[in-house]
Amino acid sequence: MLWKKQQFDDELRQLADADTLAFGGVGIAGTLLPATKAYFAVEEGLRQHGDELRPRLEALLDRATPAGKVYAAELLTHADAAAGRAAWLRLEDSHAEVKTFNGCIMGSTTVGRYAADRLRD
Numbered sequence: 001m002l003w004k005k006q007q008f009d010d011e012l013r014q015l016a017d018a019d020t021l022a023f024g025g026v027g028i029a030g031t032l033l034p035a036t037k038a039y040f041a042v043e044e045g046l047r048q049h050g051d052e053l054r055p056r057l058e059a060l061l062d063r064a065t066p067a068g069k070v071y072a073a074e075l076l077t078h079a080d081a082a083a084g085r086a087a088w089l090r091l092e093d094s095h096a097e098v099k100t101f102n103g104c105i106m107g108s109t110t111v112g113r114y115a116a117d118r119l120r121d
Helices: 009-016 034-063 066-079 081-091 111-120
Strands: 097-102 105-110
16 A cells, blocks of 8 residues: 555544543443544554654654553554653653543543653563
């Protein structure tokens, strides 16, 4: 498939506007949130279009919601370990709250705490 500049625009917009961080189904029904679906689509796209997607993900670190920043950093980690580490270091001092979902359990943390945990991994 040829790369089109607008490819993944909708998915990146979903990530940028995400209000909740979830990497799987949520609630009793295990429904995937739109941002989670977008995350998986971009993750798949990284395999073939990583060089094109990386700068777009790095831009999300500055302009996305707190959840969107975490999604972007996770994706950068999948693309390249060094890029991921740099992203987590950029986010480590953030006190922005991020809502999380793990199955049926809703929680919250800060972007900085999430980043610090990822840097310890």
